[in-house]
Amino acid sequence: MKISEIRVETFRYTSDKGKDIQGHGHPAEPHEAQQAMLTIVSDEGVCGYSFREDITMAMGLVRPLLLGEDPFYRERIWQNLYQRQREGSALTDRVLDAIDQALWDLAGRALDQPVYRLLGAFRDKVPAYGSTMCGDDLDGGLNTPQAYGDFALQLVARGYKAIKLHTWSTPMPGAPDPKRDIAACAAVREAVGPDIVLMLDPFHYYTRQEALYLGRELEKLDYYWMEEPMDEASVSSYIWLTEQLDLQICGPETAKGGLKTRAEWIVRNAADISRVGTGDVGGITPMMKIVHLAEAFGVQCESHGSSIGNLHALCAMGIAGQFHERGLLHPFTDYETPPPWLNALPDPMDDEGFVPAPQGPGLGLDINFDYIRDNLVSG
Amino acid sequence: MKISEIRVETFRYTSDKGKDIQGHGHPAEPHEAQQAMLTIVSDEGVCGYSFREDITMAMGLVRPLLLGEDPFYRERIWQNLYQRQREGSALTDRVLDAIDQALWDLAGRALDQPVYRLLGAFRDKVPAYGSTMCGDDLDGGLNTPQAYGDFALQLVARGYKAIKLHTWSTPMPGAPDPKRDIAACAAVREAVGPDIVLMLDPFHYYTRQEALYLGRELEKLDYYWMEEPMDEASVSSYIWLTEQLDLQICGPETAKGGLKTRAEWIVRNAADISRVGTGDVGGITPMMKIVHLAEAFGVQCESHGSSIGNLHALCAMGIAGQFHERGLLHPFTDYETPPPWLNALPDPMDDEGFVPAPQGPGLGLDINFDYIRDNLVSG
Numbered sequence: 133m134k135i136s137e138i139r140v141e142t143f144r145y146t147s148d149k150g151k152d153i154q155g156h157g158h159p160a161e162p163h164e165a166q167q168a169m170l171t172i173v174s175d176e177g178v179c180g181y182s183f184r185e186d187i188t189m190a191m192g193l194v195r196p197l198l199l200g201e202d203p204f205y206r207e208r209i210w211q212n213l214y215q216r217q218r219e220g221s222a223l224t225d226r227v228l229d230a231i232d233q234a235l236w237d238l239a240g241r242a243l244d245q246p247v248y249r250l251l252g253a254f255r256d257k258v259p260a261y262g263s264t265m266c267g268d269d270l271d272g273g274l275n276t277p278q279a280y281g282d283f284a285l286q287l288v289a290r291g292y293k294a295i296k297l298h299t300w301s302t303p304m305p306g307a308p309d310p311k312r313d314i315a316a317c318a319a320v321r322e323a324v325g326p327d328i329v330l331m332l333d334p335f336h337y338y339t340r341q342e343a344l345y346l347g348r349e350l351e352k353l354d355y356y357w358m359e360e361p362m363d364e365a366s367v368s369s370y371i372w373l374t375e376q377l378d379l380q381i382c383g384p385e386t387a388k389g390g391l392k393t394r395a396e397w398i399v400r401n402a403a404d405i406s407r408v409g410t411g412d413v414g415g416i417t418p419m420m421k422i423v424h425l426a427e428a429f430g431v432q433c434e435s436h437g438s439s440i441g442n443l444h445a446l447c448a449m450g451i452a453g454q455f456h457e458r459g460l461l462h463p464f465t466d467y468e469t470p471p472p473w474l475n476a477l478p479d480p481m482d483d484e485g486f487v488p489a490p491q492g493p494g495l496g497l498d499i500n501f502d503y504i505r506d507n508l509v510s511g
Numbered sequence: 512m513k514i515s516e517i518r519v520e521t522f523r524y525t526s527d528k529g530k531d532i533q534g535h536g537h538p539a540e541p542h543e544a545q546q547a548m549l550t551i552v553s554d555e556g557v558c559g560y561s562f563r564e565d566i567t568m569a570m571g572l573v574r575p576l577l578l579g580e581d582p583f584y585r586e587r588i589w590q591n592l593y594q595r596q597r598e599g600s601a602l603t604d605r606v607l608d609a610i611d612q613a614l615w616d617l618a619g620r621a622l623d624q625p626v627y628r629l630l631g632a633f634r635d636k637v638p639a640y641g642s643t644m645c646g647d648d649l650d651g652g653l654n655t656p657q658a659y660g661d662f663a664l665q666l667v668a669r670g671y672k673a674i675k676l677h678t679w680s681t682p683m684p685g686a687p688d689p690k691r692d693i694a695a696c697a698a699v700r701e702a703v704g705p706d707i708v709l710m711l712d713p714f715h716y717y718t719r720q721e722a723l724y725l726g727r728e729l730e731k732l733d734y735y736w737m738e739e740p741m742d743e744a745s746v747s748s749y750i751w752l753t754e755q756l757d758l759q760i761c762g763p764e765t766a767k768g769g770l771k772t773r774a775e776w777i778v779r780n781a782a783d784i785s786r787v788g789t790g791d792v793g794g795i796t797p798m799m800k801i802v803h804l805a806e807a808f809g810v811q812c813e814s815h816g817s818s819i820g821n822l823h824a825l826c827a828m829g830i831a832g833q834f835h836e837r838g839l840l841h842p843f844t845d846y847e848t849p850p851p852w853l854n855a856l857p858d859p860m861d862d863e864g865f866v867p868a869p870q871g872p873g874l875g876l877d878i879n880f881d882y883i884r885d886n887l888v889s890g
Contacts, residue, residue: 211633
């Protein structure tokens with residue numbers, strides 16, 4: 133089997149989310165946005181699909197490395213792409229993620245199996261946590277500590293047994309402020325009681341002392357983990373923090389270097405829990421390697437982000453990452469309705485807080501090809 | 512899909528190999544020996560197969576953990592078996608290997624794909640090295656340094672570009688003897704010239720000083736690696752040796768603890784090259800985890816032994832283990848004829864010294880079911 137064609141189709145949809153100048157998502161007035169579908173076509177007619185914001189720019193680099201390759205040679209393709217990343221380019225980890233997920237999708241569709249079973253399955257469903265958007269200044273949004281408490285109650289009513297707060301970051305007024313972060317964390321604990329698992333992802337550029345303050349307060353509030361309170365480029369800061377705290381530190385998340393960076397963080401005790409998402413490291417293939425690395429050192433490994441690839445990896449992890457991240461969630465937005473290019477939600481959650489392993493072939497996305505065709509951005 | 516039945520069928524064949532009291536293989540007069548075929552049967556009629564010397568004793572432990580399981584839940588099955596190993600029992604790593612390989616075989620047969628493609632392939636063929644039997648006292652065998660030199664020439668004529676010597680161990684007369692080992696290594700280098708890659712696997716219970724002597728002499732002879740010259744239970748001895756030598760130390764091989772032991776060896780710099788075979792760690796599933804661990808630390812990872820599972824793993828390794836081990840070889844025995852329970856050799860080698868990726872479904876073994884049925888040992 134050979135890869136005969138690679139297509140990127142960019143299409144329009146109406147979004148009710150926007151990004152602030154730091155890249156954090158918030159509710160927004162409905163507006164036109166774009167999404168891209170990557171299609172990897174084989175000469176035997178089987179295709180694999182994945183979705184990303186625009187990856188067109190990288191295709192000039194990607195095509196020569198993929199066309200004519202056997203799509204089942206995922207490891208060779210990934211290593212070739214990875215080596216081509218060295219000089220910096222449009223070939224980001226997110227592009228590698230889109231390609232790797234599309235190749236897994238193609239394999240699963242060719243063999244009529246969901247990806248998590250091809251990987252060698254471990255479980256049928258994964259507990260989810262509700263992951264809030266970052267704090268904002270919207271009335272009825274996430275604008276006060278009490279607003280977080282109120283929203284947390286809604287999430288518990290929906291079935292979540294675990295919740296992660298993203299609190300206020302710049303450019304929100306008054307941010308960053310460790311005391312307000314803790315006030316929100318305390319309001320949530322007060323609202324949901326002792327039995328809901330809680331985590332915090334705050335502003336990412338706190339000092340060591342600010343991060344230590346957060347950690348000590350979260351210990352009193354019985355939080356489960358904190359992630360990325362400081363710049364992850366300073367591994368020494370994370371070693372220092374992890375040594376001080378009983379609270380678990382979870383990371384790295386945005387630090388570059390994928391598998392090898394996670395190896396360094398583990399052997400240097402820079403975090404208690406390792407972290408990986410397909411988008412951070414370039415796909416399901418490297419994500420599984422990081423899971424195996426974590427297993428080698430008896431370290432818990434948690435998934436970052438809501439990608440369908442993460443969900444398959446979670447269902448195939450022998451040392452189980454505990455949670456699928458579901459979100460980002462906000463009182464003004466609806467996570468339970470699929471986006472218009474999908475006919476069904478990739479990660480539906482039952483009333484007990486579990487997301488089932490996707491059962492369709494490949495990644496299991498139920499794609500609305502008509503919608504995409506009808507909304508193409510002309511090239 | 513569910514596992515509905517697990518069969519172990521033990522059958523007779525005529526062997527021309529025997530084992531000495533330390534477990535090392537040598538040529539022997541033809542005699543009756545036994546082999547076992549493990550069959551994992553699914554309720555959809557697809558079966559997976561693997562071969563081992565007798566594993567019947569473990570089946571009482573295995574059956575309750577496998578029957579009724581989905582055979583694609585390889586990770587869950589492996590973790591359950593692994594945890595059951597803790598108290599020591601008939602459930603050895605070799606039993607886990609037989610089960611894991613049979614499950615991969617089943618998946619590949621169900622999906623009509625060779626295992627290395629399910630894993631995400633990296634290459635189509637692997638260079639082999641010829642791996643000799645241990646030294647002996649047989650005229651015309653491997654009884655003198657010159658005999659090794661003569662045999663090495665035969666291996667080069669066959670197409671091998673790399674050769675590994677197993678020299679003399681107890682209970683052979685005069686063994687162990689580091690000087691005689693080096694004389695054999697020198698005779699081989701003298702015979703084959705500078706362009707053949709050479710490795711040594713000597714007696715496994717040398718002292719640190721004896722191992723250092725071997726290493727220094729192998730450096731002069733431009734050997735590529737040495738493996739297991741000392742008891743692998745002493746990790747500190749390997750750290751000490753690896754620090755002294757430029758010659759690469761390859762290991763661990765027989766040390767228990769699988770993935771986690773390899774992690775410790777890597778971070779403690781107890782070897783230059785990590786080592787794994789399916790039989791040492793319990794299957795293809797943990798072997799791939801160790802490959803991923805090695806990649807995380809930029810460490811080369813070499814395969815141990817000739818199992819068909821190793822060959823699939825080698826074809827899927829992104830940081831390529833350099834060689835498939837072919838053997839064990841001896842002037843008196845024939846490696847090029849398949850055993851009677853197979854219709855074709857699992858790892859045929861071309862004249863350039865390459866073994867192709869197996870292309871049949873699953874593990875790709877071409878099993879002679881008639882032979883097995885006709886030679887069953889009655890239960």
